[in-house]
Amino acid sequence: MAEVAREGPQCPRTSMTAAYLDGELDTAACEEFDLHARACPDCSAALLDQRRLLCLLDTAFDETFEKGLKLPDGFTRQLKARAQNDLSGVRDARERRRALKICAALGAAAFALLGFAAFDVVTRPALRALGAASGVLGVAGRASAEAGSGATVVLRAVAGRIISGAESASVFWVLLLAAGVVLLLRLVSGYHRASARD
Amino acid sequence: MIAHAVSPTNAPLADTELVLRALAGREDGFEELVRRYQRPIVAYVYRMVGDYDSALDLAQEVFIKVYNSLGRYRPEFKFSTWIYRIAHNAAIDHLRRQGASRIEEMEVEGHEGTTFEKPLASKAPTPEQETERGERRAEIEEVVAQLSPAYRELIVLRHSHDLSYDEIAEVTSLPLGTVKNRIFRAREAMRELLVARGITGM
Numbered sequence: 001m002a003e004v005a006r007e008g009p010q011c012p013r014t015s016m017t018a019a020y021l022d023g024e025l026d027t028a029a030c031e032e033f034d035l036h037a038r039a040c041p042d043c044s045a046a047l048l049d050q051r052r053l054l055c056l057l058d059t060a061f062d063e064t065f066e067k068g069l070k071l072p073d074g075f076t077r078q079l080k081a082r083a084q085n086d087l088s089g090v091r092d093a094r095e096r097r098r099a100l101k102i103c104a105a106l107g108a109a110a111f112a113l114l115g116f117a118a119f120d121v122v123t124r125p126a127l128r129a130l131g132a133a134s135g136v137l138g139v140a141g142r143a144s145a146e147a148g149s150g151a152t153v154v155l156r157a158v159a160g161r162i163i164s165g166a167e168s169a170s171v172f173w174v175l176l177l178a179a180g181v182v183l184l185l186r187l188v189s190g191y192h193r194a195s196a197r198d
Numbered sequence: 199m200i201a202h203a204v205s206p207t208n209a210p211l212a213d214t215e216l217v218l219r220a221l222a223g224r225e226d227g228f229e230e231l232v233r234r235y236q237r238p239i240v241a242y243v244y245r246m247v248g249d250y251d252s253a254l255d256l257a258q259e260v261f262i263k264v265y266n267s268l269g270r271y272r273p274e275f276k277f278s279t280w281i282y283r284i285a286h287n288a289a290i291d292h293l294r295r296q297g298a299s300r301i302e303e304m305e306v307e308g309h310e311g312t313t314f315e316k317p318l319a320s321k322a323p324t325p326e327q328e329t330e331r332g333e334r335r336a337e338i339e340e341v342v343a344q345l346s347p348a349y350r351e352l353i354v355l356r357h358s359h360d361l362s363y364d365e366i367a368e369v370t371s372l373p374l375g376t377v378k379n380r381i382f383r384a385r386e387a388m389r390e391l392l393v394a395r396g397i398t399g400m
Contacts (some may be wrong), residue, residue, distance in 0.1 A: 018382035060338035083265035
């Protein structure tokens with residue numbers, strides 16, 4: 001029998017045909033729709049189409065697909081083992097809290113034992129190394145301070161000579177002139193670079 | 199021979215019994231749950247994501263979550279609904295990671311005619327195609343794979359896993375009214391795709 005897709009506006013109750021055929025309407029709604037469908041061409045046509053489709057689906061959705069699935073060998077055992085060994089979730093919060101407490105206690109005990117055992121091996125040599133390092137740093141610090149104070153004395157003498165000298169003003173003007181020349185040269189070269197780009 | 203968890207009367211134990219066994223630390227409880235649900239979950243996720251290897255990985259993720267959340271399972275709900283909900287979340291997260299931004303958007307686009315080519319991977323097991331029934335089944339699978347994920351999921355949960363509308367609403371976190379309406383639209387979308395393929399003998 002030729003089958004065509006329905007077009008145009010339909011009776012809004014055609015959407016009830018699926019639930020009606022699947023026995024999912026309550027008794028009153030079922031009786032009401034039954035009466036309606038007898039008088040409604042849209043709904044009676046929809047019922048016919050859905051019934052035909054259901055016959056087809058019954059044929060297609062038998063157990064063949066499910067039974068035909070080739071599961072890997074040992075899949076059941078694999079699923080079970082993965083689920084039981086998965087650590088992402090312990091069954092309840094109480095068990096999780098207890099596990100956390102035990103882990104924390106074990107961690108603290110391990111830390112204390114390791115600390116005690118490692119005192120001679122790690123802590124003492126580390127303290128000795130720390131003492132030696134502080135001595136070296138002290139010597140270096142003293143040397144740096146002396147070098148710094150020497151440099152300050154020299155700079156002060158040089159600066160005093162320059163500033164107190166008669167020619168200090170001319171030195172200032174020479175430096176200013178040199179800075180102006182450098183600035184002018186940069187501006188000129190920048191202008192030429194911009195021209196070349198254009 | 200593999201020993202299955204059974205009651206003293208040799209009847210298979212209910213899922214909730216198996217959960218209780220697993221929670222009590224008995225390995226056979228969880229093992230039987232895995233045995234019972236591994237195929238449905240792989241099949242469901244495979245149909246959702248369209249890639250067999252990803253489906254196997256996601257199934258592992260699902261069972262890890264199930265194992266770690268067994269203590270939060272409430273026996274008044276069906277175990278199958280609960281596990282499908284976990285699988286639904288895993289599949290949707292996977293699809294989002296793959297680039298599909300929002301499941302709602304995917305549905306709208308699909309409804310407007312843009313179908314989502316998510317062909318079943320060639321290395322995955324293919325259904326028997328020698329008989330006419332097998333060919334028809336393969337065609338239907340292709341059409342289901344072309345549906346938008348939002349529609350595909352409802353079709354698969356309803357028709358392949360026999361979930362009720364209430365259960366589907368619980369798995370997908372959709373209101374019941376939306377489920378009713380969307381299943382109709384999903385079937386209509388499917389019907390149109392089948393008609394476009396020339397399958398008219400419905």
